[in-house]
Amino acid sequence: MPYTKEIFEKAQAIIERRKADAENAAEAKRRMFDSLEPDYKKWKNEMILSVRDVIKAIDMNPLDSPKFIQEQKMRNLNAQQEIKLLLRKNNLADDYLEVHYSCPKCNDSGVDGSHLCECHIELLKKLAFDEAGEKSPLKFCSFEDFKLEYYSDKYEKETASSPRDRMFSIFEYCKIYAASFETSTSPSLIFSGETGLGKTHLSLAIAGEVIKKGNKVLYNSAQNIFNELQKDRFSKNSDGQYEALILECDLLVIDDLGAEFPTSFTQAALYNIINTRINLCLPTIISTNLDHKELEEAYGRRIASRLIGEYSTLYFSGTDIRQQKNED
Numbered sequence: 001m002p003y004t005k006e007i008f009e010k011a012q013a014i015i016e017r018r019k020a021d022a023e024n025a026a027e028a029k030r031r032m033f034d035s036l037e038p039d040y041k042k043w044k045n046e047m048i049l050s051v052r053d054v055i056k057a058i059d060m061n062p063l064d065s066p067k068f069i070q071e072q073k074m075r076n077l078n079a080q081q082e083i084k085l086l087l088r089k090n091n092l093a094d095d096y097l098e099v100h101y102s103c104p105k106c107n108d109s110g111v112d113g114s115h116l117c118e119c120h121i122e123l124l125k126k127l128a129f130d131e132a133g134e135k136s137p138l139k140f141c142s143f144e145d146f147k148l149e150y151y152s153d154k155y156e157k158e159t160a161s162s163p164r165d166r167m168f169s170i171f172e173y174c175k176i177y178a179a180s181f182e183t184s185t186s187p188s189l190i191f192s193g194e195t196g197l198g199k200t201h202l203s204l205a206i207a208g209e210v211i212k213k214g215n216k217v218l219y220n221s222a223q224n225i226f227n228e229l230q231k232d233r234f235s236k237n238s239d240g241q242y243e244a245l246i247l248e249c250d251l252l253v254i255d256d257l258g259a260e261f262p263t264s265f266t267q268a269a270l271y272n273i274i275n276t277r278i279n280l281c282l283p284t285i286i287s288t289n290l291d292h293k294e295l296e297e298a299y300g301r302r303i304a305s306r307l308i309g310e311y312s313t314l315y316f317s318g319t320d321i322r323q324q325k326n327e328d
C-alpha cells in the first residue's frame with residue numbers, strides 16, 4: 001500500500017521514540033539498581049573488562065592465548081552470574097536490567113533484515129488510517145441509544161406487520177452482525193429506505209462496535225468519498241493512499257449513496273470500490289435512499305447487478321423518525 005511522505009516521517013519519529021524510551025527505561029533501572037546494590041557496578045565493570053582484555057591475547061605466545069581467552073570467558077560468565085544473584089536477592093527478574101524493546105523482532109529499529117519490520121508496516125497502516133478517519137470523524141451512535149418506540153406499532157395489512165416489528169428485526173440483525181463481525185466472512189449490506197429511518201444510526205452503531213473489536217473501519221458519505229478520491233486522482237502529488245484505504249479497510253461504510261451528483265468518475269469509482277472489495281472478501285455497508293431500480297438507473301446495470309447479487313439488502317420502512325423526535 002502506498003503512503004505519503006508525512007506518514008513515513010511520522011512513523012519514523014514514533015519508532016525512534018519507542019527505541020529511545022526503551023533504552024532510557026533500562027538506563028533508569030540500572031541507575032536505580034546501582035544505588036540499591038553497590039556491588040552491581042563492580043560486576044558490570046568486570047564484564048566490560050573481561051571483554052576488553054581478550055585483545056591482549058593477540059600479543060601472547062600462541063600456546064598461552066587459548067587458556068587466557070577461556071579465562072576471560074569464565075570471568076565474564078562469573079560476573080553475569082553475580083549480577084543475576086544480586087537481582088534475585090531483590091526479587092527481580094534475570095532480564096530486569098536489559099532493554100525491553102516494544103518489538104523484540106527489530107529491537108525498535110523498524111527494520112528486519114532488508115525489509116521494513118512488521119511493527120513498522122502496522123504503524124504506517126495505523127497512521128494512514130487515523131488520517132483518513134479524521135476526514136470523517138465518527139459521530140457517537142450506539143445500539144443503546146437507538147429508540148424503537150419512534151417506529152409505529154400500527155399493524156399494516158399489506159406486510160402483515162408493523163414498522164416497529166420490522167425495525168426490531170433489522171435492529172437485532174445489526175446487533176448480531178456487529179457482534180459476530182469477521183472481515184473475511186461478514187456479508188456486505190445495503191440499508192435501503194427513505195431518509196430519517198435510522199439507516200445512518202445503525203450503520204454508525206455497527207461501525208463503533210466493529211472498531212472496538214480492533215478492526216480498521218472507514219465511514220464517510222458517498223459524496224465525501226468521491227470528492228477525496230477525485231482529489232487523490234487528479235492531484236499532482238497524489239500517492240493513492242486514500243484510495244488504498246477505502247479499498248482495503250476491514251469495513252467500509254458508505255453513507256447516503258445516491259445523494260451525490262453522479263458523473264462518469266463517480267460511477268467508475270463506485271464500481272472499483274464494490275468490485276475490488278468483493279474480490280478481496282471485504283465487507284461494505286451502503287446506505288441509500290434508492291431502491292434497486294433507482295440504483296440501476298443511477299449507476300448502470302453492471303454496478304446494480306453486483307450490488308443486488310453480492311449484497312444483502314435490509315429494507316427500512318416507516319415514517320421519518322427525525323420529524324417525530326422534533327415533535328417530542
Ligand SMILES: [Zn+2]
Pocket residue numbers: 103104105106107108109110111117118119120
Ligand atoms: Zn519491529
